[in-house]
Amino acid sequence: MRERLLTTCEREFIHNVMKEGGEDGELVRLDGRGKSEMRRVLVTLGRQQYGQATASIGNTQAICRVSCSIVRPHEDRPTKGFVRYGVTLSPMASPDYDAGGRPSAASIYLTRLLEHIFREARALDDESLCIVAGEKVWAVSVNVTVTNDDGNMEDACALAALAGLMHFRRPYVSIAGQDVVVHPFDEHEPVSLAINHRPLNVTTALFDNGDLALVDPTKIELKVADGSISVAMNTHGEICGINSSEGLAVDPEQMEAIVAATKHRVTHLFTALNKAFPKE
Amino acid sequence: MPEYISVEGLREDGRRANELRRVEANVGMFPHADGSAYFQQGDTKVVAIVNGPKQGVGKAGDAGKVVCDFEMAAFSTTQRRKPLRLDRKNAELGSKIASTFESAIMTDLYPRSQIEISVQVLQADGGVLAVAINAVTLALMDAGVAMTDFVCACTASVIDGTNVLDINHYEASAQGPELTIAVLPSSSTIVMAEMKSRVHGDLYAGLQDLAIVGGTTLLPLLKKAVHDRTRAMLPCLGPAA
Numbered sequence: 001m002r003e004r005l006l007t008t009c010e011r012e013f014i015h016n017v018m019k020e021g022g023e024d025g026e027l028v029r030l031d032g033r034g035k036s037e038m039r040r041v042l043v044t045l046g047r048q049q050y051g052q053a054t055a056s057i058g059n060t061q062a063i064c065r066v067s068c069s070i071v072r073p074h075e076d077r078p079t080k081g082f083v084r085y086g087v088t089l090s091p092m093a094s095p096d097y098d099a100g101g102r103p104s105a106a107s108i109y110l111t112r113l114l115e116h117i118f119r120e121a122r123a124l125d126d127e128s129l130c131i132v133a134g135e136k137v138w139a140v141s142v143n144v145t146v147t148n149d150d151g152n153m154e155d156a157c158a159l160a161a162l163a164g165l166m167h168f169r170r171p172y173v174s175i176a177g178q179d180v181v182v183h184p185f186d187e188h189e190p191v192s193l194a195i196n197h198r199p200l201n202v203t204t205a206l207f208d209n210g211d212l213a214l215v216d217p218t219k220i221e222l223k224v225a226d227g228s229i230s231v232a233m234n235t236h237g238e239i240c241g242i243n244s245s246e247g248l249a250v251d252p253e254q255m256e257a258i259v260a261a262t263k264h265r266v267t268h269l270f271t272a273l274n275k276a277f278p279k280e
Numbered sequence: 281m282p283e284y285i286s287v288e289g290l291r292e293d294g295r296r297a298n299e300l301r302r303v304e305a306n307v308g309m310f311p312h313a314d315g316s317a318y319f320q321q322g323d324t325k326v327v328a329i330v331n332g333p334k335q336g337v338g339k340a341g342d343a344g345k346v347v348c349d350f351e352m353a354a355f356s357t358t359q360r361r362k363p364l365r366l367d368r369k370n371a372e373l374g375s376k377i378a379s380t381f382e383s384a385i386m387t388d389l390y391p392r393s394q395i396e397i398s399v400q401v402l403q404a405d406g407g408v409l410a411v412a413i414n415a416v417t418l419a420l421m422d423a424g425v426a427m428t429d430f431v432c433a434c435t436a437s438v439i440d441g442t443n444v445l446d447i448n449h450y451e452a453s454a455q456g457p458e459l460t461i462a463v464l465p466s467s468s469t470i471v472m473a474e475m476k477s478r479v480h481g482d483l484y485a486g487l488q489d490l491a492i493v494g495g496t497t498l499l500p501l502l503k504k505a506v507h508d509r510t511r512a513m514l515p516c517l518g519p520a521a
Contacts, residue, residue, distance in 0.1 A: 102366065105375050112372040121478040122455075199478075210469070227383075229473065239484055242459070242475035246379035249469050252492060256485045263481050 004096065006223050014224045018212060029214065029221070031058075036265065038216040041272035043163045050190065051168030053276075055160035057216060059150035062157045064164030065143050070182070073130070073137040081129020081137040085114040087144045087157055094149040094219070110157050113243055114142070117158060117199045117232035121240035124165070125194035131173055136180055138170060140193070151219035154230045154243075158201035159269055163276060168193055199240035200269045202262045203230045210250035213258060215265060229255070231262040235270060284439045284454055291451070293322070297444045300434070300494060305505035308422045308513075315423025317505075319415035322448055323405035328415035330423040333393040344390030346382045348397040350374035350412070356404045373409055374399070377416060380462050380472040384417075386426040395425060406448040407435040409460050409474065414498060421506045430502050431471060433462035434494030436487050438479060443486055445494045461491040465499045468492060 017030060033039070039058030046052025051066030073080060087110035089097040097104060103111075118124060129138040142164060144157045169190035172183045205217035205225040217225060227248035232240040239259065250258075285291055295301070301322030310316035315330035333344055350373045354360055377399065385395065397419070399412045413433035420427060437447045437456045444451065452458060457479035462472035470492075479487065 103368075105371070108368050108371050109375065112368060116476060120476045197478075227379075233481065234478070237481045238478045239457070239475060239481055240478045242473050244473045246375075246382060248379075248473070249383045249464075249471055251467075251469055252488060255470050255473065256488060259481065259484050 006220070010220075011224055014220065015207075018207065018214075029218075031218065033216075035213070036215045036261065038265070038268050039218075041159070041269055043159060043272050043276040045163065045167050045276050051164050053160050053163035053167055055156050055163060056148075057152055057156045057159070058218065059148055060146075060152055060156045061148040062144050062146050062153065062160040064157075064160035065145075066140060066164040066168040067143075068138050068140045068168075068170045070131065070136050070180070071139040073134060078134035079130045079137075080126045082139040083119065083124055083126060083129075084139065084141045085111055085118065085144075085161070086141070087111045087114065087146065089146050089149070089153075092148075093146040093153075096149070106153075109243075109245070110144075110146075110153060113154055113201070113230065113241070114144070114157060114161055116241040116243060117201060118142075118161065118165075121197075121199055121232070121234075123195060123197055123199055123234075123240070125196055128194040131180055132175065140168070140170075149219060151217045151222045152203050154203045154228075155201045155216065155269065158199070158232065159273065162198055162200060163273060165193055165195060166198070166273075166277060197234040197236060197238070197240075198270075198273075199232045199234045200266050200273070201230050201232045201241075202265045202269070203228050204258050206248060206250055206254075210254050213254065229258060231259055233262050233266045237263050282454075284451060285442055285444070291444065293448065293450075297442050298490065298493070300446045300497060301448065303498065303501050305418060305501065307418050307505050307509035313419075313423075315419040315421070315425070317415050317418030317422055319411055319418060321407060321411045321414070321446065323403055324407055324411045324448075325402040326408070326411045326415040327400045327402060328412065328419040329398045329400075330395065330416070330419040330425065331398075332395040332423070333390040333425065334396075336392050336394040342391050343387040344385070344392075345394040346378045346385060346387070346397065347394060348374040348378035348381075348399065348416075350377060350399045350401075352401040352404060352408075356401045373412070376409065376472065376474065377412060380413060380431060381416060381420065381427075383471045384427050384429060384431045384464060385420065386428060389426050395420075395423075404449070406450075406452045407446060407460070409433070410435050410446075410462070413462050413472070414502060417502060418505055422509060429464040429466050430499055431462050432465055432495035432498045432502065433460060433472070434491050434498060435460045436491035436494065438483060438487065443483075443490050445490055457487070459487050459491050461488060461495060463492050463495040465496045468496070 172188040410433035
């Protein structure tokens with residue numbers, strides 16, 4: 001379906017609001033937030049099943065479902081399990097997205113973003129997914145569905161995926177001779193995944209050739225923005241990936257400032273995540 | 281543990297930490313395309329072809345659209361890879377290149393049109409995205425597409441605590457961070473940033489500065505390639521020129 005375009009009036013209004021600011025000269029956004037203020041972040045976990053998590057940032061909501069199966073490993077990497085990521089954008093999220101068919105550029109971007117921050121930054125220990133070297137390994141799939149798109153799907157998807165991975169438990173397996181026995185959950189305590197470090201994403205939208213940067217952009221702000229930049233960082237303050245979206249133009253100082261500021265911005269997301277996992 | 285930087289401070293291929301690989305460029309070798317370029321950085325070899333600006337397909341906008349088709353040849357890596365029908369990695373790189381050039385091309389001058397870029401990687405030896413962006417810059421210049429500036433891209437990494445420029449495949453296998461940055465050299469504006477793997481936040485600034493220096497160092501080399509091509513075209517203007 002065709003993307004809804006902004007009218008010139010809307011575009012100028014949003015721009016003026018950001019330029020002129022409120023009564024005290026402080027910058028105010030359409031929803032009353034400040035420049036580097038995030039919307040309300042909430043993480044809820046599935047009660048019935050392991051590996052189910054919902055993350056919402058304001059009105060943007062993403063649901064993650066983690067599942068696993070036993071497969072044969074790749075010949076070159078006999079001791080490594082698989083972790084697959086997928087992001088689905090359905091018309092439920094926004095009329096901008098088509099149902100079925102080829103994955104859109106936006107869903108490819110989000111899927112690759114998850115691969116960048118989790119796989120390429122080696123957040124999961126894939127060797128721990130091995131059952132019998134060269135024979136059987138676990139294949140974990142992380143499926144994220146965006147149920148409502150109000151901008152900043154990047155952060156919501158990463159948050160949902162991380163919460164899902166942390167919540168997930170795989171069945172315990174024991175090896176008896178040649179056979180691999182998979183124990184149901186009621187027979188043996190299930191096992192959680194080995195997570196090396198926990199990366200989360202913070203997205204900043206850029207306006208006026210990088211002069212103005214707004215954290216956690218809404219959908220309408222993104223339509224006015226030049227582009228956005230997503231920085232993933234873990235609890236140790238390590239950058240786990242940087243991705244920029246279309247039409248970005250930013251000077252190096254601004255870029256460094258955004259990366260440096262991610263360190264304390266990401267703690268806001270971790271607070272919300274830790275609330276969902278009470279005692280760990 | 282393999283040694284990536286020797287005691288003398290030399291890398292496996294004999295370069296210093298802040299040295300680029302040897303660059304070779306060839307512009308306009310495909311007469312059927314509007315613009316074409318071959319760009320080689322070390323053993324990474326990329327061909328880029330530009331067609332357009334031509335009539336836009338689908339949504340007609342006031343500004344021109346840039347589309348990019350990114351492909352890796354089956355023989356480009358050490359292992360032969362069967363091309364997939366839909367390769368997410370290639371699709372992602374293609375859309376990254378397209379959006380990078382959307383900020384450099386003066387798209388307002390091409391309403392209701394589209395510029396098609398095709399990238400074919402012949403040999404992948406590290407820094408594929410950066411080399412592809414450099415090749416596309418040359419191809420767009422050859423096609424005479426109006427741009428605000430050259431787009432120069434370069435990678436930077438940290439290996440054994442040293443910041444290194446323009447890493448090759450062997451150095452990428454050290455699994456250090458890989459930062460790819462595309463800059464407009466005259467204003468040193470960043471138009472694309474991508475980072476893989478992880479690095480501590482405090483090290484980022486040094487890494488970014490190095491990648492930008494690498495990009496600006498490439499500028500005279502890219503300029504020379506365009507000048508050479510233009511000089512070769514001069515006789516085509518006839519004796520009056």
